[in-house]
Amino acid sequence: MTRTALTLLTCLWLAVPLHASEFTLTLDDGTDLPVSRYQGDGQRLLVWLPSNHGVLPGHHQQAEYLQAQGVEVWLPDPYAAYFLPNTPSSLDRIPEDLVGRLIDHAREETGKQVYVFGNDRAAPWVLTSLRAWQMEEPRREGLGGVILMSPYLHTGIPEDDRPPEFQPVTRATNLPVYLIQPVLSPQYPLLMPVVDQLGEGGSHVYVRTLPRLRDRFFFRPNTLDAEEAFKPELATELVTAMRMLDGLESRRVAVDIEGAARTATPTRQDRRLEPWRGNPEAPPLELPDLAGTLHDLAGYRGDVVLINFWASWCPPCVHEMPSMQRLEDALGDGPFRILAVNLGEDEDTVVEFLERIQVDFTILMDPDNSALRHWNVLAYPTSFVIDRAGEIRYALFGAIEWMEPEVIKVFEDLMAE
Incomplete structure (x- = not known):
């Protein structure tokens, strides 16, 4: 050998x-x-x-x-x-x-x-x-x-x-x-x-x-x-x-099925803001912030709003938050707002998280995940861009770097409408 x-x-x-x-x-x-x-x-x-x-x-x-x-x-x-x-x-x-x-x-x-x-x-x-x-x-x-x-x-x-x-x-x-x-x-x-x-x-x-x-x-x-x-x-x-x-009988004849039993395994693709192809009417969103103040999306007409669904246990959510803060800092003098909806965590968890990841855009609490269901959120993070008329214009399923030039241009164009 x-x-x-x-x-x-x-x-x-x-x-x-x-x-x-x-x-x-x-x-x-x-x-x-x-x-x-x-x-x-x-x-x-x-x-x-x-x-x-x-x-x-x-x-x-x-x-x-x-x-x-x-x-x-x-x-x-x-x-x-x-x-x-x-x-x-x-x-x-x-x-x-x-x-x-x-x-x-x-x-x-x-x-x-x-x-x-x-x-x-x-x-x-x-x-x-x-x-x-x-x-x-x-x-x-x-x-x-x-x-x-x-x-x-x-x-x-x-x-x-x-x-x-x-x-x-x-x-x-x-x-x-x-x-x-x-x-x-x-x-x-x-x-x-x-x-x-x-x-x-x-x-x-x-x-x-x-x-x-x-x-x-x-x-x-x-x-x-x-x-x-x-x-x-x-x-x-x-x-x-x-x-x-x-306790269950496992000797079973396979169920008939038409066509293939499965399609190709979904793979992760490049994440980017994409024009929204669904119903442009935004679902209701009325939630409190950490101070208990109620925020209603309808009250933000006239602003371009980035709605972001996130959780502290979601690594991509955590990764993109600093760049979201930089985005708000860059566009804050214009009609632009961020509403970041936390997914069902308690207040102590969110406060502790924000002590480590310091951001000052608006954090909304959704303890019973009602907004998650209304907005059909199936990936974390998920973001929607709402125009000044209150309609959904763009969506993103996943995390990105929010300070990329093409991303900033999307918001600048919407604010100019």
């Missing part, structure tokens, strides 16, 4: 957590799929499928927590198997039969009841793969159900006032589903529509919401205190999910 080969094998061995073993599963196309296996002494086995972020240390940490509770975990890395980058579009290049092969091999190898976990943008691929597995051999045994966390099941954020559309597989899924949804998430407002869509196909859906937590909290950097404290508790939630799913 050459020194280079020995060094490579040593590095690969060191990359495997001490509580895991490694094996490769040869797929139908001849690809070798690397799998980290955390053997458990119980009768449940969780196949944990990574999202578009790939396999990260947080996945291995959760596998160890589950292993300590007797659950065996198989953590495959399809991105490494197919030499793919950790991006949403890579999910469209991973064969859907991969999940079925993992389920079958896990059953043959261990005889344990198998459950499948998927989160974020991987959810449509996971559900489509499970449906394909159902169709191969209807009413086969061995799959206890699927656990989804913050499933990204819509086809993208509409750039007008239409409701979101969902991936066809959402309403063509009839397996038992346990849906875990952090509350501090852009997916939270879509929770009940997703449950309704899954119910159309015949799924029995359990729902568990997690207050004070964001998406991907178990592996993301810069976690909130509540997220760090909850990391060891997630395994208990997953064990509870598997126990709940045990």
